[in-house]
Amino acid sequence: MSLRSFHIVFITVCTLLCAFLVVWAFVLSPEPSAIATTSGILGIAGLLLIPVYAVMFLKKATKLHL
Template identity: 55%
Template sequence: MSIKGFHIVFVTVSTLLCLFLALWSFVLAPERSGMMTALGIVGCAGALIMPVYGVCFYKKITRAHI
């Protein structure tokens, strides 16, 4: 697997895991606490930032013809 393919898979899986973390902490957690809210916020931030990173990486690797 090339580095381009690996990054596409990695970013996709990471985004899905961040979405699951946010879902779990806001909806499925057994108890509500400050830590669960913090985890939910981190999960939401990761779910927003990872695809941006993926697009930037894809553009950079395409320009480099790798």
């Protein structure tokens, strides 16, 4: 597995973990708390920012022929 492929898989796994964090914090959390809400907000930030990073990485990797 090349470094580029590994990076793409790692980005995908991180995005899925952020999605799980959001679902846990806002749907599956046993009781609402500040920690759960903060985790959910950070998960949403990850869901928004990690795909942006992935697009930037893919453009740069294509440009560098990785």
